[in-house]
Amino acid sequence: MHLITCPWCGPRDEAEFAYRGDATVARPAADAGIDAFYDYVYTRANPRGWHTEWWHHAAGCHQFVKVVRHTLTHAIAATGKPTDTLPVPAE
Amino acid sequence: MTRYSAFGLLTKAFGGHAGWGRAWRDPAPKASYDVVIIGGGGHGLASAYYLAKEHGITNVAVLEKGPIGLGNTGRNTTIVRSNYLLPENNHFYEWSLKLWEGLEQDINYNVMMSQRGVLNLFHSDAQKAAAARRGNAMRLIGVDAELLDREQVRAMVPLLDFDNARFPVMGGLLQPRGGTARHDAVAWGFARAADARGVDIIQHCEVTGIRREGDRVVGVETTRGFIGAGKVGMAVAGNTSRVAAMAGLRLPIESHVLQAFVTEGLKPLVDTVVTFGAGHFYISQSDKGGLVFGGDLDGYNSYAQRGTLQMVEHVFAAGVAMMPCLSRLRVLRQWGGVMDMTMDGSPLICRTPVEGLYLNGGWCYGGFKATPGSGWCFAHTIANDAPHRLNAAMTIERFRDGRLMDERGTGPWPWAQ
Amino acid sequence: MTRMHRRPAMRARTGGHIDRDTTLTFRFDGRELTGHPGDTLASALLAHGVRIVGRSFKYHRPRGIYTAGPEEPNALAGIGTGARRTPNTKMTAAELYQGMVAESQNRWPSLRFDALAVNSALARFLPAGFYYKTFMWPASFWEKVYEPAIRRAAGLGRAATEPDPDHYEAAHAHCDVLVVGAGAAGLAAARAAGESGARVILAEQDFLLGGGLLADPVHEGWRREMTAALEALGNVVRMPRTTVFGYYEQNMLGAIERVADHLPEPPPHTARQRYWTIRAREVVLATGADERLIAFPGNDRPGVMLAGAARAYANRFGVLAGRRAVLFTNNDAAYATVEALAAAGADRVTVVDTRPLGPAAAAARTRGVEVLPGHEVVGAHGGRGLYSVEARARGGDGGFQIDADLLCVSGGYNPAIHLASQSRTPLAWDSGIAAFVPGTAAGQRSAGAARGRFGIAAAARDGMEAGGAAAAAAGFARRPAFELPAGGADPDLTVAPFWEVTARGKSFVDLQHDVTTADIRLAHREGYEHIEHAKRYTTHGMATDQGKTGGLVGAAVLAEARGLPVEAVGMPTFRPYVTPITWGAVAGHHIRREFAPIRRTQLHDWHVRRGAEFLEAGLWLRPAFYPRPGEAPWDAILREGAAVRRSVGICDVSTLGKIDLQGADAAFFLDRLYMNTFSTLAVGRARYGLMLREDGMVFDDGTTTRLADDHFFITTTTANAGRVMEHMEFHAQTVWPELDVQFTSVTDQWAAMSVAGPNARRTLAKVVAGLDLDNAAFPFMGVADATLAGCPVRVFRISFSGELAFEVATPAGYAAIVWEAILEAGREFAIEPYGVEALGLLRIEKGHVAGAELNGQTTAADVGLERMAKKKGDFVGKALAGRPGLTDPARPRLVGVRAVAPDQQIRPGAHLLEAGSDRSLGWLASVTKSVEPGGWIGLALLSGGAARHGQRLQASFPLHGESVEVEICSPHFVDPENARVRA
Structure with missing residues (x-):
């Protein structure tokens, strides 16, 4: 049961959040073409290790929280607002 | 290979069973093979078996980083079925089910395939229409399916909550030929049968790199040295992204954890496989007596082979909501498997942009039932450098091209597939 | 309870933690x-x-x-x-x-x-895995003959088939230090942490606190003092009967408290069990150790038990497990059982010690106990109860019988590392005790026997240190001060491992699953030599006891066969749960009708009074139709639909999702979210919008109204209300955070009702004030505020039915007033309330797509809405909608379908085939009996689409063995020119 620190609400239980995937992919410019959008929507690094991802505080403040979480240990290194740049620890 | 039979069991009993030899050899890796399969799970072992049996390619090694069959092959809930909507899936899984039906005699290993039926409950008109669409699609291509009304469901599974349910059972879609099989036996049986045809099964040999010359694969780096290969097949569902990255590929796959559970052993209680339509829950009873059940993905990227309590609470509640007498039973064990979740919920059996490198993965939570069909099609694809028509649609390019195999219209969100 | 009973034969007169005054x-x-x-x-x-x-x-x-x-x-x-x-x-x-x-x-x-x-x-x-080698012939016999027999024979207990009459509840707790286990180490840890000021929870699976102390009369005084001290500490919560079953992320542990299992049934309004999730800053695992068995022939006979158990029965329960006892041991700690049995009145205890004569054995001899050093047990005899034990000098031939009715076995002790292992703490092999011990991890430490600190004094000292350290790590530095148990030195607890006596006969390593040493060796011979393979092949350690007593012994037998040390072979992975947990406890209250919440609209009670039949729409309960007494469902639905087509009807559409959007960039934001344009929408006007997913598939549809330059009111489908909201939040917060937009869901704040039919205007005109409903003043797609029966309303001139229609929205609290006022106004036009079924009928006749068609597998073009796409500018889904697979002309497109024989029922889920073919060309998504054109009609997605208008196909439903001839037509059965909605 992850404990996720929402930048607006403080530490909250996983039960309050909805996971919303890889936060390292950025929506391409409108004219970037199908291949760029294909990468944005479909392809993923899917690391076994630290992963920067979105958790939506759906049962809380309705804000998207950026989370750096380890996909093997489920340790959480950092959380922040969508516009924050979060440091990713070395393995 | 010592043939297994009741007679053999009888005669060997008098020698204290000392006469049974290894089910498969423990060879040292050779310098090179015609085909190297990465991954000694059910799919990799089946691929090697069918390469040998169907295509006469026996100079094959299966490389497994640990002992065989302990990834998703040994961590699933053993359900076998072919009740799909989309023709690309339906034809494939039906072929796989047909292979299951003759598998024990084919590989001379009892995998305890038990066609107890798979029943999907529905609870609303919309669900009934979707079930009918799927069942009719199955029937039209010759797959067995029956639409049961509430009373027929009650006759088959009397312990469901017919009186106090929040979402009353309206009926169910039944595939009588669906059922369960003994998961470990599938890996062991394919290993033994492949080994008997000359395949080297090499355990404790982790692939650490994929060596290319130009656009062509020439072998794999492993913890036991370089092994040359004319062709390399990846069958490492759960870790596909990591292995494919060794060849520079970035795939439409995320790894997610799916939990499963088993109760203490009980005398027969649930005779068929039942899936709940009003929540994420499914259940069957093993021959040993444990109720094996599960639910939805935890819903976040994970390689952990363990899950959190969030999903457990939902699965347990859904179980009691579906079948109230489960409440008093005790759950013995819980485990997690790492699923290769693709962005449309359907698998990949295909060539890759690297010549001589083939991909088998993206099984989401449908991998176990696919095992023989997957191995069969993957062997065909490797042997012929071209897919069989059964897996022709299961390409990476389908995502780029918009030819998706999205059974439920979920969209490109693996955690929701 | 009041009857006089004779003292049972094996019960001691005194001693132990039982209340002899009550029977x-x-x-x-x-x-x-x-x-x-x-x-x-x-x-x-x-x-x-x-x-x-x-x-x-x-x-x-x-x-x-x-x-x-x-x-x-x-x-x-x-x-x-x-x-x-x-x-x-x-x-x-x-x-x-x-x-x-x-x-x-x-x-x-x-x-x-x-x-x-x-x-x-x-x-x-029937050796291990025999079933893998047989039962294969003939193939059909597995399901019919072999498997039913196996299933009947297998399994353990019989489940009740009635619903569980008890209830369960969930609770959450937070603490600074959670101590798991209340033996000597746990009591000391809890007191040390508690005296430092930390908030402490002490969880103990037993109903008494004390663990091994309960079987140790010498330290009873200390146990009492410790429990009293803990009781006096207001910041320590003691939780007996509570099993911590799992260790989860960020120091959250799951536990089950058995609230009423010690009672015939739970008292009224009391849960049977309580499921706890406990979040702790620091965790001390004081889970003790499990004694392990020794494998020898007959080690499963009734009368054989672990030495510590015999001691516990004697000292804690005052029960003598046998009069003529043999103790078979490889360690000194088990000698405590000799004293316990003697004190409880055993006639005789003989010790078979695998080791040469040592101090403990010598001390026992001086007390007159017969000790056989360097010996081993090679057999236990007695089918229904032990009568003799066969022993011999270690490794020798032959053997001699010892008359005995109790054989106590001790092969050493395994720290109970299950929870530590779950928490990913590294495990290390401790050769001194021949067992795995846990290390420490962030926020967590083990103490006492759980990390191999055996003996009461050593465990207590270790527990005190661990409790103090945990409290300090949680920020409580005050040093505790209390007495540790006095008394002699702890026995020497190092053991030379002794796993198995090699002799003929069945030596069990897993008693519940009947796994023998021969089974383990067979697994090894057949190549299942990895511990996980051997476990699965033999089912060793997979029973309800999870191999707590014999798991390591089996691993040792395997190790011996492989020629490896035990630690190299290892133990099978510890999977949750520590002990099995009650299913219903975790399910809690979310079962039966409380499995999911029910959402009801503001008008629900009115619908009930009107006799509506309800249907589930997600969590919502919506009126399906309002049957009159004796009226068949379809008659009611057609009556309601006909009222709308011919006069006027009213429908509760409050369940639609509603979002209020404001901000300088609101219009721009909508242009990005919807495939069509909203920035050109005039204030006071509504527009139908289609929203795609980024992969180009249709996501949702609805009307959006511009209330001001920077203010919009969005509606979504009922099913997607939450998802659309999240989709908007995702894009506003993460994709275009620079946009000035704010929005919130107002679904529950507004009730909405659709008033539809040729007499809709006449009806509303009677009750709406402050708004001219005339066509010129308030044209199709107009929106305006007004009052109705004194209530504020917002009127939208939009139509789902294809008739002249208005949607009246009002703050939810006014819903009943507005609804009743409209009904009253419509009485002269014979207004009918209509339900979701008639709503569906009307929209199918009109050819409006809904959830069945917008199922996530269809594009805008598939449902005939491709012309809505804006030509210029970005929108979500634009790029990928252009992929070849999504623009393939062979994709199924929306068509209408009508039964050639109008009375012939067609069904959703049917597939469309050419006569004589079994190739599916498409499928029926929505079906209804119709008012116009009459008879059965439907909407389908059909390859070839409009090019097939006029063709006759079969609507095939092989599940019912049914095939109906249908004609393909335009999906717009009613008013394709859209004249009525503009009337």
Whole structure:
């Protein structure tokens, strides 16, 4: 049961959040073409290790929280607002 | 290979069973093979078996980083079925089910395939229409399916909550030929049968790199040295992204954890496989007596082979909501498997942009039932450098091209597939 | 309870933690027996000299009580009757209560004469994995013959089939220090942490605090002092009967508290069990150790039990497990059992010690105990109860019999590392005790026997240090000060491992699953030599006791076969749960009708009064139709639909999702979210919008109204209300955070009703004030505020039915007033309320797509809406909608379908085929009996689409063996020119 620190609400239980995937992919410019959008929507690094991802505080403040979480240990290194740049620890 | 039979069991009993030899050899890796399969799970072992049996390619090694069959092959809930909507899936899984039906005699290993039926409950008109669409699609291509009304469901599974349910059972879609099989036996049986045809099964040999010359694969780096290969097949569902990255590929796959559970052993209680339509829950009873059940993905990227309590609470509640007498039973064990979740919920059996490198993965939570069909099609694809028509649609390019195999219209969100 | 009972034969007159002043009666297999508060079912049975309590899983061998705790492999019972019957309950952990009814398991017809005991005679033909090698011929026999027989024979207890009458609840707790286990280490840890000021929870699975202290009269004074001190500390919560079953992320642990299992049934309004999630800053695992068995022939006979168990029965329960006892040990700690048995009145104890004569053995001899150093047990005899033990000099030939009715076994102790292992703490092999011990991890440490600090004094000292350190790590630095147990030095607890006596016969390493050393060796011979393979092949350690007593022994046998040290072979992975957990406890209250919440609209009570039939729409309950007395469903639906087509009807559409959007960039934001344009929408006007997913598939549709330049009101479908909101939040917060937009869901704040039909304007004109509803003043797609029956309303001139229609929205609290006022106004036009079924009928006739067509698999072009796409500018889904697979002309497109024979029913889910073919060309998504054009019609997605208008196809429904001839047509059955909505 992850404990996720929402930048607006403080530490909250996983039960309050909805996971919303890889936060390292950025929506391409409108004219970037199908291949760029294909990468944005479909392809993923899917690391076994630290992963920067979105958790939506759906049962809380309705804000998207950026989370750096380890996909093997489920340790959480950092959380922040969508516009924050979060440091990713070395393995 | 010592043939297994009741007679053999009888005669060997008098020698204290000392006469049974290894089910498969423990060879040292050779310098090179015609085909190297990465991954000694059910799919990799089946691929090697069918390469040998169907295509006469026996100079094959299966490389497994640990002992065989302990990834998703040994961590699933053993359900076998072919009740799909989309023709690309339906034809494939039906072929796989047909292979299951003759598998024990084919590989001379009892995998305890038990066609107890798979029943999907529905609870609303919309669900009934979707079930009918799927069942009719199955029937039209010759797959067995029956639409049961509430009373027929009650006759088959009397312990469901017919009186106090929040979402009353309206009926169910039944595939009588669906059922369960003994998961470990599938890996062991394919290993033994492949080994008997000359395949080297090499355990404790982790692939650490994929060596290319130009656009062509020439072998794999492993913890036991370089092994040359004319062709390399990846069958490492759960870790596909990591292995494919060794060849520079970035795939439409995320790894997610799916939990499963088993109760203490009980005398027969649930005779068929039942899936709940009003929540994420499914259940069957093993021959040993444990109720094996599960639910939805935890819903976040994970390689952990363990899950959190969030999903457990939902699965347990859904179980009691579906079948109230489960409440008093005790759950013995819980485990997690790492699923290769693709962005449309359907698998990949295909060539890759690297010549001589083939991909088998993206099984989401449908991998176990696919095992023989997957191995069969993957062997065909490797042997012929071209897919069989059964897996022709299961390409990476389908995502780029918009030819998706999205059974439920979920969209490109693996955690929701 | 008041009857006089004779003292059972094996119950001591004094001693132990039982209340002899109160007598409890209970039944075991129909026989009435007695016990006392403080007893477990197992101790009460032993007091009566009951030897056989169950039959084993595979060979149906008779089995007796083996342990005194939750690690029990043999003594399982069905406890309770009727719907409260709970199978597979460990007698050794079941607290006795007045009137308990217990039944042994896995035997037929009785415990003493079990028909399937024939399996034991056939055992040589049933080695590990025998089923993988046979039962394959003929193929059809598996399901018909072999498997049913196996399933009947397998399994353990019988489940109740009635719904569980008890209820369960969930609770959450937070603390600075969680101490798991209340033995010497746990008590000391909890007190140390508690005295430092930390908030402490002490969880103990037993009903008494003390762990091993309960079997140790010497330290009873200290135990009492410690429990009293803990009780006095206001910041320490003691939770007996609470099993911590799992260790989860960020120091959250799951636990089950058995609130009422020690009572015949839970008191009123009390849960049977409580499921706890406990989030702790620091965790101390003081889970103790499990004694391990030794494998030797007959080590499963009734009368064989672990040494620590025999000691616990004597000292804690005042029960002598046997009069003529043999202790078989490889360690000094087990000698405490000798004293305990002697004190409880045993006639004789003989010690078979695998080691040369050592200090403990010498000390025992001086007390007159017969000790056989350097010996081993090679057999235990007695089918239904032990009568003799065969021993010999280690490794020697032959052997001699020792008359005995109790054989106590101790092969050393394994720290209970299950929770530590779950928490990913590294495990290390400790050769001094021949067991794995846990290290420490962030926020967590083990203490006492759980990390190999055996003996009361050592464990207490370790616990105090761990508790103090945990409190300090949580920020509480105050040093605790209390006395540790006095008394002699702890025994030397190093052991030379001794796993197995090699001799002929069945030596069990897993008693519940009947796994023998021969099975492990067979697995090795056949190549299943990895511990996980051997486990799965033999099922060793997979029973309800999870191999707590024999797991490491099996691993050692495998290691010996492989020629490796045990630590190299390792233990099988520890999977949750530590002990099995009650399903219903975790399910809690979210079952039956409370499985999911029910959402009701503001008008729900009116619908009920009107006699509506309801249907589920997600969590919502919506009126399906309003039958008149005796009216058949379709008659009601067609009546309601006809009212709308011919005069006027009113429908509660409050469930639609509603979002209020404001901000300088609101229009721009909508242009990005929807495939069509909203920035050109005039204030006071509504527009239908189509929203795509980024992959180009249709996501949702609805109307959006511009209330001001920077203010919009969005509606979504009922089903997607939450998802659309999140989709907007995702894009506003993460993709275009620079946009000035704010929005919130107002679904529950507004009630909405659709007033539709040729008389809709006439009806509303009677009651709407402040708004001219005339077509010129308030044209199609107009929106304006007004009042109705004195209530504020917002009127939208939009139509789903294809008729002249208005949607009236009002703040939810006014809903009933507005609704009744419209009904009253419409009375002269015979206004009818209509439900979701008629709503569907009307929209199908009109050719409006809904959830069945917008199912996530369709594009805008598939449903005929491709022309809505804006030509310029970005929007979500634009790029990928252009992929070749999504623009393929062969994709199924929306068409209308009508039964050629109008009365012939067609069904959703049917596939469309050409006559004589079984190739599916498409499928029927929505179907209705119609008002216009009459007869059965539907909407389908059909390859070829409009090019097939006029063709005749078969609507095939092989599930019902049914095929109906249909004609393909335009999906717009009603008013394709859209004249009515503009009238």
